[in-house]
Amino acid sequence: MLLPLLMAIAESDVQSLSDAVDAARMRATVERLAAFPTRNTLSPGLTEAAEWVAAEFRRIPGVEVELMKYTLPKGRRVPEDKEVVQVVAVLPGRTSRRILVGGHLDSLNLEVEPVTGRAPGANDDASGVALTLEMARVLATKKWDNTFVFVAFSGEEQGLNGSRALATRAKTEGWALDAVLNNDTVGSSKNKAGQEDRERVRVFSEEYDPTPPSETRPAHNSRELARFIEFNVRGKVKAPTGKPFGVKLVFRRDRFGRGGDHTPFVEAGFDGVRFIEVHEEYTRQHSPDDLPEFMDWEYLAAVARTNLVSMVALGNAAPAPTDVTVVRDQSHHTTIRWKPAPGAQSVVYWRETTSPVWQGSFSVGEANEYVVKGINKDDHVFAVGSVGGIPAIAR
Ligand SMILES: [Zn+2]
Numbered sequence: 001m002l003l004p005l006l007m008a009i010a011e012s013d014v015q016s017l018s019d020a021v022d023a024a025r026m027r028a029t030v031e032r033l034a035a036f037p038t039r040n041t042l043s044p045g046l047t048e049a050a051e052w053v054a055a056e057f058r059r060i061p062g063v064e065v066e067l068m069k070y071t072l073p074k075g076r077r078v079p080e081d082k083e084v085v086q087v088v089a090v091l092p093g094r095t096s097r098r099i100l101v102g103g104h105l106d107s108l109n110l111e112v113e114p115v116t117g118r119a120p121g122a123n124d125d126a127s128g129v130a131l132t133l134e135m136a137r138v139l140a141t142k143k144w145d146n147t148f149v150f151v152a153f154s155g156e157e158q159g160l161n162g163s164r165a166l167a168t169r170a171k172t173e174g175w176a177l178d179a180v181l182n183n184d185t186v187g188s189s190k191n192k193a194g195q196e197d198r199e200r201v202r203v204f205s206e207e208y209d210p211t212p213p214s215e216t217r218p219a220h221n222s223r224e225l226a227r228f229i230e231f232n233v234r235g236k237v238k239a240p241t242g243k244p245f246g247v248k249l250v251f252r253r254d255r256f257g258r259g260g261d262h263t264p265f266v267e268a269g270f271d272g273v274r275f276i277e278v279h280e281e282y283t284r285q286h287s288p289d290d291l292p293e294f295m296d297w298e299y300l301a302a303v304a305r306t307n308l309v310s311m312v313a314l315g316n317a318a319p320a321p322t323d324v325t326v327v328r329d330q331s332h333h334t335t336i337r338w339k340p341a342p343g344a345q346s347v348v349y350w351r352e353t354t355s356p357v358w359q360g361s362f363s364v365g366e367a368n369e370y371v372v373k374g375i376n377k378d379d380h381v382f383a384v385g386s387v388g389g390i391p392a393i394a395r
Pocket of ligand 1: 104124125156184185
């Protein structure tokens with residue numbers, strides 16, 4: 001059966017949703033979460049904070065909230081097996097295809113006794129949780145084709161345990177999970193070395209495609225999700241400086257010796273990326289100094305808007321096209337062919353083989369073939385996406 005699909009959302013709607021992202025509301029969330037003495041996953045503070053976050057989600061009309069239980073296994077920073085919770089909230093769409101955004105609720109103090117030491121975790125990662133809550137508040141004001149999942153993970157600091165539990169569940173339950181946007185440490189624009197960047201957020205991604213392309217698993221991966229986010233945000237978000245806000249792509253799983261909650265999803269075969277500020281202050285992480293006073297609320301709002309415009313696009317996107325091919329003729333033009341999802345409008349993208357980012361696109365409507373005039377197939381990479389969706393590379 002054919003599900004009714006919305007046309008791509010109007011530019012003016014994207015703008016008004018983006019304008020609705022509220023820096024003051026996110027600040028209030030960060031300050032509330034940082035006021036818990038600790039949100040260490042092994043402490044009662046984690047459960048209390050999870051209940052507080054769940055209550056905030058419950059105030060949003062249409063959002064279904066679950067306190068998901070799982071077992072934190074004995075291991076690094078965990079003396080014995082312990083049942084813990086994390087928050088999973090869902091805004092159902094017209095289809096069961098899902099887009100997930102999240103941050104980790106737990107905090108850590110590595111300077112003193114780990115369970116009871118003061119760990120405000122304002123930037124790492126109350127910032128990501130505040131952003132996630134804000135996405136739910138803004139997105140719930142409209143109806144969407146696809147289903148949004150909002151997660152406040154726990155067990156991150158003990159080894160990505162909460163995200164692993166949810167990624168395993170997503171795989172077991174056969175979720176059609178199109179994208180995972182992990183926001184971890186996204187609220188500060190400068191460090192103690194005097195480095196500052198209020199106009200970009202880093203998006204880490206890896207090239208990883210463990211399953212062969214098929215009808216249900218299009219030929220894209222986390223890297224293509226990242227490239228799509230970078231291209232889609234252009235011209236849509238303003239930095240606190242008044243200049244355009246953009247994405248700095250980093251073609252890596254994560255930073256050296258560090259991890260994030262997108263990775264268990266990527267390992268389970270989903271596309272996931274990590275958002276993080278450009279200039280981290282390492283001495284404040286996992287310390288009592290990770291405080292709200294070091295945050296840049298307008299910067300956090302710009303990162304939130306970058307997530308929002310990505311989710312708005314993905315939220316109304318039809319499934320990706322399949323069988324996307326470059327016709328192997330000897331011509332000065334390039335012909336691309338594909339099988340669109342039923343009723344889907346498509347976009348053709350191109351870039352030079354050495355360019356990390358898409359350099360141009362053509363909206364081609366309900367076509368299943370397009371001739372890119374004057375762009376040589378040998379020197380370029382092409383892809384086709386449904387409008388708002390992650391493009392699939394033409395092979
Ligand atoms: Zn973190």
